[in-house]
Amino acid sequence: MVERVRVKAMMPPGHVRAPAYLRGKQGVVERPLGAFHNPEQLAYGLPAEKKPLYRVRFRMDELWGDAAENPGDTLDAELYDHWLERL
Amino acid sequence: MPHDHPDHTHDHDHGLSPSGHPYRADNDEPLTYWQRMEIAVRELLIEKAKISPAEIAAQIEAMDARSPANGAAVVARAWSDPAFKARLLADAGAASREMGFDIGPLNLIAVENTETVHNLIVCTLCSCYPRNLLGLPPDWYKTREYRSRAVREPRAVLREFGVDLPDSTRIRVHDSTADMRYIVLPARPEGTEQMTEVELANLVTRDAMIGTGLARTP
Amino acid sequence: MEGHDFALWEKRVDALMVLCGSKGFFTVDGLRRALEDMGEDAFEKHSYYERWIAAVNQNLIEAGVYNLEELGARMEEIAARGPTYGEAQDG
Numbered sequence: 001m002v003e004r005v006r007v008k009a010m011m012p013p014g015h016v017r018a019p020a021y022l023r024g025k026q027g028v029v030e031r032p033l034g035a036f037h038n039p040e041q042l043a044y045g046l047p048a049e050k051k052p053l054y055r056v057r058f059r060m061d062e063l064w065g066d067a068a069e070n071p072g073d074t075l076d077a078e079l080y081d082h083w084l085e086r087l
Numbered sequence: 088m089p090h091d092h093p094d095h096t097h098d099h100d101h102g103l104s105p106s107g108h109p110y111r112a113d114n115d116e117p118l119t120y121w122q123r124m125e126i127a128v129r130e131l132l133i134e135k136a137k138i139s140p141a142e143i144a145a146q147i148e149a150m151d152a153r154s155p156a157n158g159a160a161v162v163a164r165a166w167s168d169p170a171f172k173a174r175l176l177a178d179a180g181a182a183s184r185e186m187g188f189d190i191g192p193l194n195l196i197a198v199e200n201t202e203t204v205h206n207l208i209v210c211t212l213c214s215c216y217p218r219n220l221l222g223l224p225p226d227w228y229k230t231r232e233y234r235s236r237a238v239r240e241p242r243a244v245l246r247e248f249g250v251d252l253p254d255s256t257r258i259r260v261h262d263s264t265a266d267m268r269y270i271v272l273p274a275r276p277e278g279t280e281q282m283t284e285v286e287l288a289n290l291v292t293r294d295a296m297i298g299t300g301l302a303r304t305p
Numbered sequence: 306m307e308g309h310d311f312a313l314w315e316k317r318v319d320a321l322m323v324l325c326g327s328k329g330f331f332t333v334d335g336l337r338r339a340l341e342d343m344g345e346d347a348f349e350k351h352s353y354y355e356r357w358i359a360a361v362n363q364n365l366i367e368a369g370v371y372n373l374e375e376l377g378a379r380m381e382e383i384a385a386r387g388p389t390y391g392e393a394q395d396g
Binding site for chain 3: 132
Binding site: 014015039040042043044 | 331332334335337338341364367368
């Protein structure tokens with residue numbers, strides 16, 4: 001089953017592992033990667049619980065619109081569950 | 088744009104190291120602020136018994152020993168042994184360890200190039216790289232130019248590396264944003280059916296395993 | 306030229322980064338955060354290993370491995386050892 005997700009569009013300051021160019025963009029879960037300690041806590045030397053991490057695949061036209069070189073090319077990135085909204 | 092160093096044809100006449108790289112002016116240059124910081128940090132760590140000089144020496148030696156030849160051996164094995172290839176694609180870390188490569192705690196994913204798919208690796212946040220398998224990243228991999236353009240216009244970037252792909256080939260860019268590191272399993276070139284694993288490994292360039300190049304044809 | 310053999314001081318920065326990480330003095334995430342906090346123009350002004358030694362130092366200070374007074378005094382002392390890295394590298 002294809003799971004569609006959207007990366008949260010919020011832009012808090014500080015160390016965030018969801019790249020800015022993917023915020024607000026929609027993609028599909030390519031595979032779950034397991035759970036990893038939350039880097040947004042680790043970055044400040046704080047205790048970090050494990051959070052599910054996913055590889056999410058985006059189409060280039062979703063990311064860059066008409067500027068995409070080839071709309072069907074894709075970009076995969078690793079995103080934490082707490083940055084994803086299910087669609 | 089750059090090439091793998093075995094392809095270098097220019098400026099080989101002055102001051103190159105055995106690996107084909109220019110020597111760096113180093114110990115004789117004026118001491119910089121950042122070099123002073125390195126010396127100070129290292130000495131304080133040693134004095135406080137946090138790290139020993141032997142550990143530092145061993146770490147540098149281990150780093151120097153890693154090179155794209157390690158990754159090339161893994162690729163050649165995958166080309167030669169379908170069962171190994173299946174294990175590599177299922178868990179690249181475990182498959183690499185099986186060949187004796189110490190890849191540390193790295194979570195490694197191998198992505199396969201085929202007739203219809205071409206993979207390209209980048210890290211837009213910093214410069215994550217499968218260093219335990221390929222050694223330290225080339226300078227261009229760490230530039231802001233590569234990191235920003237690879238995700239936005241991978242085809243243009245690839246053309247500058249001499250890789251011109253038809254529109255029918257699907258490009259898959261992989262941004263190493265978190266805990267995974269990626270290595271490209273290049274497509275096996277035509278006309279290599281009779282080659283040994285060692286001969287095959289010689290066709291596998293560093294850039295082919297990043298995706299900015301293809302394996303050499305014999 | 307696209308590549309170079311790394312200078313000794315750069316290899317030492319790399320080794321310190323890996324060793325301190327494996328000993329738990331900081332995480333890669335802490336290093337990345339320190340790099341980002343240097344601001345966008347740090348990428349233009351400083352080389353790769355200059356940025357990394359700054360990030361390593363920042364994290365070690367935060368972890369309390371040594372303090373700023375110790376760092377400052379040591380860097381002064383090192384400057385007095387000689388004008389080149391070769392002369393200053395070992396106390």
